[in-house]
Amino acid sequence: MKHLNNKMIADYVLKTGSKEELDRLKTHIESCEICRKKSREIARIFQSSDNNSITPSTELQNQILAMQRKSTAIHGSSRVAGGKRQYHPGILAAAASIMIIIGISLYLTDSRLFDQQPIPKQPASINMKVIHGIAMINGRAFENSGILNEGDALQLNENTAITASYGSYYRLKSSGRASLTVNISRIENNKSTYSIAVQKGILLSDIDHRKREINYMISTPHGEIESLGTKFLVVVSEKQTDIILAEGSVRMHCFRNGQYLNGEPGKRYEIAESVTARNAGNQIIRSINNFELPDNYPKTLQAGAVKKAVQATTGTPQKSKPGYENTTSENTEKSRYGAEKESMKEEARQSRSQMRNELRMKTQENREIRETRKGRRDR
Amino acid sequence: MISEDKIVTAYREHAREILIYLNRLTGSAEVSEDILHDAFANLVEYSKQKQVDNIRAFLYRTAHNLALNHIRKNKRLTSIDSHDDRAIFCSDDSTARIEKEELECRIYDILRDTDEDTRSFFVLRKENGLSVEEIADITGKSSRTIRRKLKNITEYMHTILEKEGFFNN
Numbered sequence: 127m128k129h130l131n132n133k134m135i136a137d138y139v140l141k142t143g144s145k146e147e148l149d150r151l152k153t154h155i156e157s158c159e160i161c162r163k164k165s166r167e168i169a170r171i172f173q174s175s176d177n178n179s180i181t182p183s184t185e186l187q188n189q190i191l192a193m194q195r196k197s198t199a200i201h202g203s204s205r206v207a208g209g210k211r212q213y214h215p216g217i218l219a220a221a222a223s224i225m226i227i228i229g230i231s232l233y234l235t236d237s238r239l240f241d242q243q244p245i246p247k248q249p250a251s252i253n254m255k256v257i258h259g260i261a262m263i264n265g266r267a268f269e270n271s272g273i274l275n276e277g278d279a280l281q282l283n284e285n286t287a288i289t290a291s292y293g294s295y296y297r298l299k300s301s302g303r304a305s306l307t308v309n310i311s312r313i314e315n316n317k318s319t320y321s322i323a324v325q326k327g328i329l330l331s332d333i334d335h336r337k338r339e340i341n342y343m344i345s346t347p348h349g350e351i352e353s354l355g356t357k358f359l360v361v362v363s364e365k366q367t368d369i370i371l372a373e374g375s376v377r378m379h380c381f382r383n384g385q386y387l388n389g390e391p392g393k394r395y396e397i398a399e400s401v402t403a404r405n406a407g408n409q410i411i412r413s414i415n416n417f418e419l420p421d422n423y424p425k426t427l428q429a430g431a432v433k434k435a436v437q438a439t440t441g442t443p444q445k446s447k448p449g450y451e452n453t454t455s456e457n458t459e460k461s462r463y464g465a466e467k468e469s470m471k472e473e474a475r476q477s478r479s480q481m482r483n484e485l486r487m488k489t490q491e492n493r494e495i496r497e498t499r500k501g502r503r504d505r
Numbered sequence: 506m507i508s509e510d511k512i513v514t515a516y517r518e519h520a521r522e523i524l525i526y527l528n529r530l531t532g533s534a535e536v537s538e539d540i541l542h543d544a545f546a547n548l549v550e551y552s553k554q555k556q557v558d559n560i561r562a563f564l565y566r567t568a569h570n571l572a573l574n575h576i577r578k579n580k581r582l583t584s585i586d587s588h589d590d591r592a593i594f595c596s597d598d599s600t601a602r603i604e605k606e607e608l609e610c611r612i613y614d615i616l617r618d619t620d621e622d623t624r625s626f627f628v629l630r631k632e633n634g635l636s637v638e639e640i641a642d643i644t645g646k647s648s649r650t651i652r653r654k655l656k657n658i659t660e661y662m663h664t665i666l667e668k669e670g671f672f673n674n
Binding site: 164180189190191 | 538606655664
């Protein structure tokens with residue numbers, strides 16, 4: 127009798143053939159011991175694994191439901207705005223005139239209603255002064271001083287330094303090209319709120335911690351840094367955001383994984399892609415204990431608060447080399463993180479290889495157990 | 506737009522099976538949950554424009570596409586992650602389960618070297634017990650291709666496992 131090949135048996139196990147063909151295969155398999163054994167083996171391959179441990183979390187369900195509710199709310203209002211329902215123009219005109227009459231009569235009878243309105247928000251402008259280099263607001267260069275309002279885009283050319291003030295002050299310095307946008311700058315209930323988006327570049331902020339009336343926030347493509355009265359440096363590159371904290375405290379927030387972390391003075395933090403395999407594709411806030419500010423950073427930064435922060439962390443003063451002016455931010459970044467990242471990658475590589483070795487040993491042990499059992503059975 | 510009740514029902518009925526599929530495909534529980542979340546988000550968004558007749562197929566299809574995108578992006582790292590999971594999977598020392606677990610480990614080891622489509626078809630069939638027609642609906646591939654690929658991988662896998670002595674007893 128001619129035996130069935132593996133593909134035919136697979137057809138039978140997976141029930142992928144026509145009815146006639148499956149019947150023919152079934153008849154053969156029932157009568158042939160070898161093919162029956164083979165079909166059992168193939169069926170074992172397709173036996174479902176033990177997946178009992180895999181269950182979706184309730185947290186995930188809540189997240190999905192929250193998202194759905196939010197979406198329903200937005201969608202519901204847009205449907206109304208989209209005008210799916212159509213009313214007669216006469217009805218609309220009558221409704222509008224009734225509303226106007228009610229509005230006027232309310233105003234005339236009780237003007238106190240209008241006293242309870244919230245105090246309007248006032249725009250707060252930021253005064254800028256160029257120390258050296260070229261700075262542009264909305265594409266227009268400003269020579270000595272300029273005003274930055276909400277929505278304005280600020281661009282700093284290479285090796286440009288400016289100071290900005292809003293009650294307290296902060297300083298902006300750039301070694302490469304830096305671009306920033308003012309997201310919010312307003313005074314509300316006697317509290318000034320400033321939120322600046324840094325797309326790329328270096329920003330040194332120096333906020334007076336005694337000025338409690340100032341809310342200061344920096345957002346980057348990777349996360350947000352809220353100042354809690356501090357001196358800190360933010361370096362934004364394409365892949366990550368670095369925060370070097372000189373004094374005081376900041377609260378950092380990573381967009382990708384929602385992580386929050388409070389920074390300590392004298393430490394460097396980075397919001398960057400994780401280098402471990404398990405967190406691949408995720409961004410995290412990482413604290414770097416031992417670090418050195420590269421020599422090719424601008425001297426102005428080396429000399430200031432950042433240098434102190436670095437010294438406090440490493441215990442050694444930073445060297446400074448001439449010729450830093452000609453380096454680009456990309457080169458700076460490469461020299462700064464190259465060695466550190468390599469060592470982290472190496473560490474991850476070693477742990478993976480160790481894991482693989484353990485696994486290999488485990489498999490070997492299992493094989494031996496199986497062979498022993500088989501030998502015992504044969505005997 | 507899809508109602509909250511429908512979302513709850515869909516989650517209760519399909520989330521687990523899709524998560525099992527994603528877990529096997531990506532090798533990471535965290536990534537799988539993220540993808541499942543995105544699949545539901547896509548369902549909500551899509552339902553604003555058009556009615557979704559087959560929610561299960563829609564979720565599977567979206568999760569499948571998102572998982573493939575993730576695997577393509579993190580090809581190297583995913584394979585390492587899968588190693589981690591395999592280590593966890595093999596860590597049970599009870600001798601009664603060793604054989605089955607080892608077979609499972611080896612099956613997924615072999616599967617790792619195959620193409621994305623074959624991997625998806627195999628997992629959908631093995632872990633989720635879907636028919637060829639259902640797999641075709643989810644992946645958008647023809648039934649004929651799925652049948653052919655499933656048969657090829659079965660034959661290949663059986664040959665290797667037989668050679669390695671998995672079916673000797």
